[in-house]
Amino acid sequence: DGGITQSPKYLFRKEGQNVTLSCEQNLNHDAMYWYRQDPGQGLRLIYYSQIVNDFQKGDIAEGYSVSREKKESFPLTVTSAQKNPTAFYLCASSILLEGLGKNIQYFGAGTRLSVL
């Protein structure tokens, strides 16, 4: 089955600890995204990547880091600098757009991160 796999489903972080959220896709999509979802708020973009070995900051990148060493994988690290990490994290992917085409993003099932 083609899709996006996020792991783990639940993650707990201790004070001062870095944690890494996994996102893997087998859709052969070039572009991948990380969003943060807080209750009663829309999705906020953390980072995105349009191609391997390249990524860009989104609206709320502070306290987060990413890498894109493989087309299929886009892990997100929540660093100790992120003081309020408790949230639901969603990974998405899409084909690489040309011009003004539709950007249909496909989402994983999410990772819920909590602070101990």
Added chain:
Amino acid sequence: GEDVEQSLFLSVREGDSSVINCTYTDSSSTYLYWYKQEPGAGLQLLTYIFSNMDMKQDQRLTVLLNKKDKHLSLRIADTQTGDSAIYFCAERFRDSWGKLQFGAGTQVVVTP
């Protein structure tokens, strides 16, 4: 403003029609989308509409677009209990890489 706006909650009786409204920000946005999120899950694309269209129908779903007022709506006919979820509208900005801006979501509760 910068935000895509949606009402936060809608209650509807099973079998009735639901209408979820959204006001978006950029009159030059090219595509507008409706996503559905069930509890504890990711977002699932329901439908989308290109900005040069006024209406799009897909089975029980009808999307209406009013570009002048930057207003988007999603009508669900014959609402079922399985339609209970959070519905997000999103707009695709007319920029080089297609950023999507999401609203805060409308929680739809279907009652028997």
